[in-house]
Amino acid sequence: MRENKVVYGLIGYGGMGRWHTEILSNVPEAVIGGIYDIKEEKREEAKEKGFFVYETEEAMLADPDIDVVLIATPNDCHKPIAIRAMHAGKNVISEKPVTLSSTDLLEMENAAKETGKLLTVHQNRRWDDDFLIIKKLVEEQKLGHVFRIESRVHGSRGIPGDWRKEKVHGGGMVLDWGVHLLDQILYMYGDRKIETVYASLTNVTNQEVDDGFTAILTFEGGTEVLVEVGTNNYISLPRWYVLGEDGTAVIRDWQLNGEIIRKTGRTEETVVPVKTAAGLTKTMAPRREDTIVKEDLPKVSGDIADFHRNVVAVIRDGAEPEIKLFQVMRVMKLMEAIFRSAETNQVIEFQDQV
Ligand code: NAD
8 A cells, every 4th residue: 555545556558458547547546557468569568558567577576565457468468467466465366357257267267265255357348338227227127127238349350469369268148248237237137046057159250269159148037138249240230228117218329319108108009000012011111100209219328437436445445345256257158158058058056045
């Protein structure tokens, strides 16, 4: 601790490492004590930005000034670095996904227990505005009983970068984007049990790891959730599509374009059929205008710096971590069920422990 500020040591100064330095500049209770990257050019870049740079990981872990090590390296490096850091007496924040399997996560959890150190994970998309809007709609039952949620992210550029394309580094889209989308759903539904999981993976641009997936989760109480990541989608489907008994909500894009349509309670005695090429249909006919009402999406906004503010509060004041290990484990087991379902083409009975 330096003048009551929590001192961060950042390992990995790539895209996300640089982003963390920006986020942390909005958290006055935290300070970056130094940075380490395995590549010399990255260490040089960090020096040029004015950061103190360690020449080795050991040097950072041996520095008594560092309170918390923030790991922003490729996915396969999180576990060994986290375990070394905790044994060196440091608290740890790992980037997502925390590691590659539930067995690996158990080892990390054991190290946290043995050392008494904080281990948490940067599940920053819990603070995304689009997610917070949907969470509010569901919690306030704005649409009545929600029976289906579809959460999608679609792009057309394939898997980005280098290590994300390789299995050995924990590449693929389930571990990259899936971990965010699944964490959001499990966080929103808290203690509601998942009963079954069915999933398929895509390998359009990459044969080694999945370049996209679709997973269908059924929750007790009857809600079905579809989670999908696509990287070869030249037309994107909406980011969120939520169906309740009393209405529907859509968020189309990252700019939060979308709306809610709800029924007013007025009924139509005589439905005018719509004419399609091959005949008439009442089922698919548009509704009479006074039977529905269009509303704006609620305004909710998150602040991603709250993640680091929480870490500071945990270390300084013993607060509860926002991202808890049992939640991280549940998402990890869900990702394993997704891989198992895709491999066997079977519906998996999910042994949910909530
Ligand atoms: P990147 O390739 O841009 O950067 C990784 C950096 O780690 C590189 O500079 C590399 O030299 C360094 N590195 C590799 N092995 C190392 C080691 N053993 N010790 C020290 N440095 C090492 O990757 P990225 O996009 O920044 O992703 C890094 C992590 O951040 C991944 O786990 C990724 O999933 C996560 N991430 C999270 C979000 C989010 O929204 N939470 C977004 C992007 C990436």
